[in-house]
Amino acid sequence: xxxxxxxxxxxxxxxxxxxxxxxxxxxxxxxxxxxxxxxxxxxxxxxxxxxxxxxxxxxxxxxxxxxxxxxxxxxxxxxxxxxxxxxxxxxxxxxxxxxxxxxxxxxxxxxxxxxxxxxxxxxxxxxxxxxxxxxxxxxxxxxxxxxxxxxxxxxxxxxxxxxxxxxxxxxxxxxxxxxxxxxxxxxxxxxxxxxxxxxxxxxxxxxxxxx
Amino acid sequence: xxxxxxxxxxxxxxxxxxxxxxxxxxxxxxxxxxxxxxxxxxxxxxxxxxxxxxxxxxxxxxxxxxxxxxxxxxxxxxxxxxxxxxxxxxxxxxxxxxxxxxxxxxxxxxxxxxxxxxxxxxxxxxxxxxxxxxxxxxxxxxxxxxxxxxxxxxxxxxxxxxxxxxxxxxx
Numbered sequence: 001x002x003x004x005x006x007x008x009x010x011x012x013x014x015x016x017x018x019x020x021x022x023x024x025x026x027x028x029x030x031x032x033x034x035x036x037x038x039x040x041x042x043x044x045x046x047x048x049x050x051x052x053x054x055x056x057x058x059x060x061x062x063x064x065x066x067x068x069x070x071x072x073x074x075x076x077x078x079x080x081x082x083x084x085x086x087x088x089x090x091x092x093x094x095x096x097x098x099x100x101x102x103x104x105x106x107x108x109x110x111x112x113x114x115x116x117x118x119x120x121x122x123x124x125x126x127x128x129x130x131x132x133x134x135x136x137x138x139x140x141x142x143x144x145x146x147x148x149x150x151x152x153x154x155x156x157x158x159x160x161x162x163x164x165x166x167x168x169x170x171x172x173x174x175x176x177x178x179x180x181x182x183x184x185x186x187x188x189x190x191x192x193x194x195x196x197x198x199x200x201x202x203x204x205x206x207x208x209x210x211x
Numbered sequence: 212x213x214x215x216x217x218x219x220x221x222x223x224x225x226x227x228x229x230x231x232x233x234x235x236x237x238x239x240x241x242x243x244x245x246x247x248x249x250x251x252x253x254x255x256x257x258x259x260x261x262x263x264x265x266x267x268x269x270x271x272x273x274x275x276x277x278x279x280x281x282x283x284x285x286x287x288x289x290x291x292x293x294x295x296x297x298x299x300x301x302x303x304x305x306x307x308x309x310x311x312x313x314x315x316x317x318x319x320x321x322x323x324x325x326x327x328x329x330x331x332x333x334x335x336x337x338x339x340x341x342x343x344x345x346x347x348x349x350x351x352x353x354x355x356x357x358x359x360x361x362x363x364x365x366x367x368x369x370x371x372x373x374x375x376x377x378x379x380x381x382x
Contacts, residue, residue, distance in 0.1 A: 094367070094369070095294050096294055096295055096296045096360055096367070096370065097362075097367040098295065098323060098326075098329070098331060098362065098367065099323060099325070099362065099365060099366055099367060100367070102323065102325050102326045126369065128369075128370075147294065172251060172368060172369075173251070173366035173367065173368060174366060174367050174368075174369075175366065176366075191366060192363075192365030192366035193323075193325055193365050193366065194365075195325075
């Protein structure tokens with residue numbers, strides 16, 4: 001009886017070790033897959049033809065835009081896929097980002113100019129959110145809403161860019177923008193502030209693209 | 212004579228090359244994507260001191276020196292707008308060392324090329340935070356922290372907190 005108990009414990013111990021090893025292996029593979037995903041979507045800055053500025057070269061160009069569902073400032077769930085048929089500018093920004101504040105009025109003006117042609121902007125805030133602290137989370141959301149209101153942003157402002165940063169290349173710099181065609185293909189990407197003309201050119205590209 | 216001419220030609224060519232390189236680097240602060248990524252990952256570097264000896268239990272002045280990577284700037288401790296994230300030094304409560312006071316340098320006025328009307332208060336290059344610390348008796352490996360938010364002329368990086376290791380000996 002005593003011997004059987006010992007054998008049972010040894011077998012259970014070995015099974016537990018196998019179980020733990022399997023879980024650790026699964027976790028490792030999952031993390032490696034996430035790293036691969038982030039790296040595969042990570043763009044790089046390359047010198048332009050004149051050699052005086054660096055242009056953002058994203059591997060997402062000509063590929064389907066990674067879908068997402070995020071909460072907006074009013075608590076509604078918003079999915080990129082629900083905008084199929086429209087050209088979309090995904091603009092990652094943050095309340096603490098000075099260059100974002102320069103380009104936002106341009107984006108608003110261009111959104112108003114092209115919305116009748118089937119163009120929409122999704123502004124995604126990259127501000128940190130304390131998801132485990134209700135009080136702080138509420139204050140952070142309020143801060144984002146206040147900034148959006150001060151800038152008179154008329155388009156949906158979504159929260160928690162961090163949760164989709166990997167498929168969009170890491171979002172190491174802000175502002176970062178992706179221009180999506182009516183069929184959901186990324187046709188252009190920008191990191192950092194450029195010019196209103198360049199933004200408009202990319203919006204037209206997204207509206208006219210057959211991809 | 213011929214040798215002299217060739218030496219002059221060589222010197223002139225080298226000077227022209229240096230001038231061109233300087234002009235190119237002035238045009239854009241980073242020569243490649245790798246330079247840019249490296250600067251971003253290491254926007255602020257703690258320089259010194261690595262170790263200080265101070266009288267135990269008494270407020271003591273320690274100057275902490277930092278460097279902001281070339282081509283980048285960080286908000287000063289007192290940015291001009293409330294939405295900007297200030298540079299702040301902190302010392303963990305349980306480290307055996309208390310940060311009694313920190314005096315930050317004034318920021319330098321800075322304007323983004325695309326918004327010349329808005330002035331920002333920033334640190335670039337090297338800057339020093341003048342601190343007054345109180346250390347308990349003994350050897351304390353303090354992991355102080357510097358929180359900052361860095362940008363270049365076109366884009367900003369998320370706020371970051373770096374560890375500032377300093378060995379404080381309280382005697």
